[in-house]
Amino acid sequence: MLRGDTLNTNASWIAKKLSERGMDIYKILVIPDDVDEISSSIRESDEEIIIITGGLGPTPDDMTRKGVADAFGDVLVMREDLLDEMREVHEVTKDAEVMAQLPSKAVPLKNPVGSAPGFVIGDGNRMVFVLPGVPEEMKAMFDDVLRHLEKFGKKKHYVAYIKTAKPEASIASELNEFVRRFPSVKLGSYPKGEQVYIRLSSRDKSELERAVEWLKKQIE
Amino acid sequence: MLRGDTLNTNASWIAKKLSERGMDIYKILVIPDDVDEISSSIRESDEEIIIITGGLGPTPDDMTRKGVADAFGDVLVMREDLLDEMREVHEVTKDAEVMAQLPSKAVPLKNPVGSAPGFVIGDGNRMVFVLPGVPEEMKAMFDDVLRHLEKFGKKKHYVAYIKTAKPEASIASELNEFVRRFPSVKLGSYPKGEQVYIRLSSRDKSELERAVEWLKKQIE
Known part of the structure; x- marks a missing residue:
């Protein structure tokens, strides 16, 4: 991915x-x-929730287990229960056993379509989910992540889009006026080809409706 | 992009x-x-070279100029020369003039296919290139970036790929032995569908050739 060989479709899918x-x-x-x-990326992050994909395989470039353990001052331990589960599916070579080594404080997440188990680990400050990089495996395990995350998803926000064929530069003054008038409504403006997509979002549904109505009138 | 609406094709293209x-x-x-x-992302980065795309438009969510200026302790100044150039192409509304505001220490980069100019700014420690987010505009300006970067591209490295239909787990011991034998050759292992692609790279061409030969023999 850092060489541009692969598009980061996992990130978009999760987002x-x-x-x-x-x-x-x-x-x-x-x-x-x-x-x-x-x-260090985990330790330096300010976020409550981190989702990591990739680096859980059996090859020497798979370093995520160790990196995550280090971030929590934890060590890797061989999980014999996971090893047994892996062996039920197919033969596990000596070198492939590393896939069953998780940080001691981690809770495993089942991988129904591949051999590398994922895991979740947390302390008082943050919760880190670790999933395989292979998209089919990551996706198959994501429902488990969502179940853990349910309690964070309460603050629903409302979203509206306005599409216009006018160039961004010609509506900039209306958009500037908009952010002064509706400070609680978040605005994003995204030119795509000949169109501009304006995204408005807010936790307050009726404020969003007023905002959309006002902006539509200005732009027309 | 943070909502998963758009794939980060700019990042892969640049990479x-x-x-x-x-x-x-x-x-x-x-x-x-x-x-x-x-x-803060610029200030906290350890890198010599940073390439930024997006956020150069005329709308209130376009904050890159200000963010970059802040990172260098610099201020935005109206570049009348750029404003004149923009006006030659089409009418520039009062609110669209912000696109001609650059950090005072920045050197502009021409945008041959859109209105927002890019720029490059640096101090002794790092060099930051700032390009528009619209892929056609970013790509049209990238030759300029490469010209600036030429002096950093001297350290050529050599790359070889080995493809195998064996699962990663079954070749893990060979790969572990590989990294012990060829410490100067970087190894990456990427499962895709039923195949595993092993990427080997090194600054030393003949060492890479020896490494490829050895690993092919082991895997076959």
Whole structure:
């Protein structure tokens, strides 16, 4: 991904799933396969919830387990229960056993379509979900993540879109006036081809409706 | 992008361009339209070179100019020369004039296909390139970036791929042995569908050739 060979479809898929449930995504980060980089990125983050994908396989470039353990001052332990489960599906070579090593404080997440288990680990400050990078495996495990996250999804926000064929520059003064008039409504403006998509969102449904009505009138 | 509406094709495109020229990409970051977030992300970065796309338009959610200026302790100044150039192409409304405001220490980068100019700004520690988010505009300006970057692209590295239909778990011991034998060759293992792609790279061409030969023999 850092070489541009692969599009980050996991990040968009996860962002969409969470947005649909009224959760705001604050940051998307792609970092190299490096233990210190993984652990420091977690430690330096201000977020309550972190979702990581990738680096759970059996090969030497798979460093996520160790990086996450380090971030929590934890150590990896061999989970014999997970190893047994892996063996039920197919033979597990000596080197592939690392996939069953999780941070001691982690709770495993089942992977119904692949061998590497995921896990969730947390302390008082944050909760980190760790899922495989293979999109089918990540997606198959995401319902589990959503179940854990349910309590964070309460603050529903409302969204409206206005589409216009006018260039952004010609409606900039209306949009500036808008942010002064409706400070509680978040505005984003996204040119795509010949159209501009204006996204308005708010926790207050009736304020959003007033805002949409006002802006439509200004732009027409 | 943080809501999963849009894939980050700019990041992959840029990463590919730089990788092809032997430059390593260290981190890809997607952050919200927020002045403090933009400036602190720049200040906290350890990198020599930062390339930013997006947030150069005329609407109130376009905050990149201000964020970058803040990061360098700089202020925005109206560049009358750029304003004149913009006016040559089409009428510039009062609110759209912000697009000609750049940090005082910035050097503008021409945008041949849109109105928002880009810029480059640097101090002794780092160099930040700022390009529009619209992919056609960003791409049209990227040759300019590459010209500035030429001096960083000297350290060519060599790359080889090995493809195998064996599952990752079954070749993990060979890969572990590989990293012990060839410490100067970087290894990445990427499962895709039924195949595993093993990427090997090194600054030392003949060492890479020895490594490829050895690993092919082990895996077959």
